[in-house]
Amino acid sequence: MDVARRWPFLVILAGSAAVALTAVAAPQDVSVDLSAGASSTWWFAGDDDDGDPDVGNAIDYFADPAASWWVTGLVSLGGWPLLGASVQRPFDDTPEQREVVERWEAVLTALEDDPSTLHGQLDWVAKQRVLQAYRDRDGLEWADPKLRAIDLQYHDVRRDRGLYYRLESSGKVERLTSDAEVEAAIDDPPEDTRAYFRGRCISRYPDAIAAASWDSLIIDTGADALQRIPMREPLRGTKEHVEELLAQADDAAALVARLQA
Numbered sequence: 001m002d003v004a005r006r007w008p009f010l011v012i013l014a015g016s017a018a019v020a021l022t023a024v025a026a027p028q029d030v031s032v033d034l035s036a037g038a039s040s041t042w043w044f045a046g047d048d049d050d051g052d053p054d055v056g057n058a059i060d061y062f063a064d065p066a067a068s069w070w071v072t073g074l075v076s077l078g079g080w081p082l083l084g085a086s087v088q089r090p091f092d093d094t095p096e097q098r099e100v101v102e103r104w105e106a107v108l109t110a111l112e113d114d115p116s117t118l119h120g121q122l123d124w125v126a127k128q129r130v131l132q133a134y135r136d137r138d139g140l141e142w143a144d145p146k147l148r149a150i151d152l153q154y155h156d157v158r159r160d161r162g163l164y165y166r167l168e169s170s171g172k173v174e175r176l177t178s179d180a181e182v183e184a185a186i187d188d189p190p191e192d193t194r195a196y197f198r199g200r201c202i203s204r205y206p207d208a209i210a211a212a213s214w215d216s217l218i219i220d221t222g223a224d225a226l227q228r229i230p231m232r233e234p235l236r237g238t239k240e241h242v243e244e245l246l247a248q249a250d251d252a253a254a255l256v257a258r259l260q261a
Contacts, residue, residue, distance in 0.1 A: 062174075107122070126167060130150065134150055175226055192235075193238060194236060197238075201229075201246070215232050216229060245258060
């Protein structure tokens, strides 16, 4: 796990269509929060040598039971036959993630007891509730094309089209952030990761940024060649690290010169 500890960000796109904020750390919901927070908590806990099951290659494990690991999928983990929800429990005691762990524990319990109670927190439960309502009203089979269209419409990110946003506006799903906080986050990057350096460079030198990615900036200083600034360390480039540097660089060329000095 040395590599994982040095590079502590695992990007899993399998849930990238989630819109419920409990599931993710996204503008509106809980699904994203659990996806991101629980993944980071669970990733490191598999390194224990205390007799608990060891995840080993977490990516392989995630990929194998992804279709059913949340509740009923029986998976084999290091010889341990475990249910999809219960397999996560040995790893839910990371102090640094206490708030996420507590919510995670509540969700796991509800998944085992009665998943339908999570319709305000998890996308797949909320969407199943919506689809079932259409089935009951119109007498539709699960394979009906209309349900497939509704499935896609649930995830439509346009607020005037997406079915999720209708649930949100009627108070039927839980939000973790306000609209004002979302708007603020568009312009103000987090201060404790490399996102601060990237975001502030884009806002201070917009005409000089040729490209920006997770781990680098490509800057046009007016010289013959573009300049690449690597950002491989996720926890460098924070406000503490670069605020003074940025304040002293009036333009992108001055920034590059200072970094190369």
